[in-house]
Amino acid sequence: MEYAIIEASGRQFWVEPKKFIEFNRLILKIGSTILIRRVLFVKQKTNTLIGQPYLSNVVVKGVVSKHFLGPKILVFKMKPKKKYRKKIGHRQKLTRLLINKIE
Numbered sequence: 001m002e003y004a005i006i007e008a009s010g011r012q013f014w015v016e017p018k019k020f021i022e023f024n025r026l027i028l029k030i031g032s033t034i035l036i037r038r039v040l041f042v043k044q045k046t047n048t049l050i051g052q053p054y055l056s057n058v059v060v061k062g063v064v065s066k067h068f069l070g071p072k073i074l075v076f077k078m079k080p081k082k083k084y085r086k087k088i089g090h091r092q093k094l095t096r097l098l099i100n101k102i103e
Contacts, residue, residue: 005041025093036060062097
């Protein structure tokens with residue numbers, strides 16, 4: 001089993017080849033290739049590589065598969081006895097990335 005831990009969009013993700021990850025919207029076209037160089041950890045069949053903080057010789061390749069909106073989050077603000085009520089909805093813009101290979 002081969003996997004890596006990468007840093008993208010301010011968060012850390014456990015990625016494997018042929019799996020999807022979702023994070024904040026990237027301004028890239030669908031089908032474009034992305035190289036992620038912020039690799040923190042790689043586990044291969046025989047060896048393990050740990051970065052300090054990043055690995056310089058490892059790249060994770062992925063393809064942008066789609067852009068979409070995340071689940072709706074409702075925010076409700078109110079002040080008691082003041083007749084102040086405010087209801088706001090928010091949907092985060094996300095990008096789904098297919099991981100091709102870890103090199």
